[in-house]
Amino acid sequence: MSETKTGTQASVLAVSDLEIEIRGAQGSFAVVSDMSFSVHAGETLCIVGESGCGKSMTALSLLRLLPDAASISRGKILIDGEDFLAMNQRQTEDFRGEKIAMIFQEPLTALNPVLRIGEQIAESVRQHRKCSHKEADQRAVEVLRMVQMPDPERRTTQFPHELSGGMRQRAMIALALACDPKIIIADEPTTALDVTIQAQILGLISDLQKRLGTAQILITHDLGVVSEVADRVIVMYAGRKVEEASIYDLFDRPFHPYTIGLMGAVPGSGASSQNGDRLADIAGTVPPLWDLPKGCAFAPRCPGASARCLEERPPFTEKRPGHWAACWEHDNAA
């Protein structure tokens, strides 16, 4: 049912049938199910969805950094052709940073507050490469320069709290880039930033990707960010993919009623309450993951739900060439 779709290029990351389980007060339940996707070098895949849809859990699982209560209960993660989940602790640590690195949402909590910026970057370099302290320090300055940090030499001696929010996020990106990873996972990298700073960081991320050809997975709730950076998009709802398409296909002709709802709900396309406009809200709320409805998880909120939607979960199928969705609805627009 789920499958990996790529172009002609080999994928650097391939995830198949991933399932993540959480043991909570409600017992064990899946927070992510049937996740399959891949990215190739130079590509940016955006995973978009609202709180609790499983996008951040998916991101953390890709580095095997899930919190204690969560675990991968099924599926496969291939990084550069190698089975990441079969690796032992040491091999996993070697892979992190070297092959796959992460940019977190909140740099103030992700960076070590008691280590100078330069030491944090150099430490990561020394762990992965046989090199002298001096070479590692030089690499730190070099990556800080790559992320256009003003006055990089001086920044290496500063602590995270001495930097502004935008500069801290630059330092995080520098840390992620330090060992030339092939894949970068960015979890809401600009959500904590002001809009003018967000623009700078998005500009930086695109510039770097063009130069370095890294594969990128960007997790976000913001369709504006998606529209700025994505090549391909996965929309998640209640722990599953509901739609996957190229950025243009998705924005031109969204298929899934949830995607359509999300796009209509974002204010800012000229809609104004003074002209009597209303935003297309989606009625109701996301169901709890431990108590999902029997059929399609979106059915209770879906304007077009039929009896079948309430009974059977729709498979994830190709609705148009390269455009996939999990919906019983056929392609009426074609």
Add this chain to the structure above:
Amino acid sequence: MQPDATPLLSVDNLEVHFPIRAGVLQRQVGAVKAVDGVSFSLNRGETLSLVGESGCGKSTTGLALMGLVKPTGGQVRFDGQEIKGFNRSALKSYRRRMQIVFQDPFSSLNPRQRVKDIIRAPLDVHRIGTRAERDDRVAELMQRVGLRPDQADNFAHQFSGGQRQRIGIARALALNPDVIVCDEPVSALDVSVQAQILNLLSDLQRDLGVSYLSISHDLGVVEFISHRVAVMYLGKIVEIAPKTKIFASPGHPYTELLMRSAPSRDPRKRHSFSATNDDIPSATRKPSGCPFNPRCPLATDICRRDEPALTPRDDGALVACHHR
């Protein structure tokens, strides 16, 4: 509905300065000028949005108008009457007519109170109606904001984020206020739920004629709900203009930067954002002259020396810029 022309609320040169203390004696060594001479007016049935980035003073302005932070200077007139000194007695009657909805529906509702008591609280404080009348009013308010009155005995944690924000709105509406300060009322919510709340706010304005002073950093939200927009930067208003004007042709270079920084809604019209670091200066070390001059492409000597005043332009906008 079209706003009435007589200002309901007028704010003149409002200042909120926080002292910076240092040393053993905690002597004042400086001040954070969070709000530094802000003037605007709000008409009946109108929505004015205060927009800006973190630290620009937009939330402090809202809190100061509610008397939740004491202003250190300036004048506030409500319906022609000056709110003198922001002391208890001056605030009491004023607060009946001016209410606030907070950003975070998780921390702004008392977790130990039932929803009916949260919504009733303003009626109890101001001793309005009999017990039975207050209960009826709570049921009516819950219905009005889209909550089921049979949930009145529940606690706040039993509701989702969007529903909690509805509770906050019901509480703000309890006294039939003329003005509601909305401090980022939807920024903690998911988009689909955010749209429900924005629609509710606009319905309430249409039906009740209430004015909103909306505080927001999200230009999409601002475009949807405002009649007029005031852009703030480092404690000052740099531009005030009708919404359609400010979105079509921003006057101040900072407004322009804000508009340019908002992500595109169309993947075919991507921005080429500059990756260069360009930080907002801190409010403790404000640049001299125009606060925006270190980041401004138009800045010249006069901008570094003299602070521009907010002056009217031909097109109805007020802009504080030497070059525009």
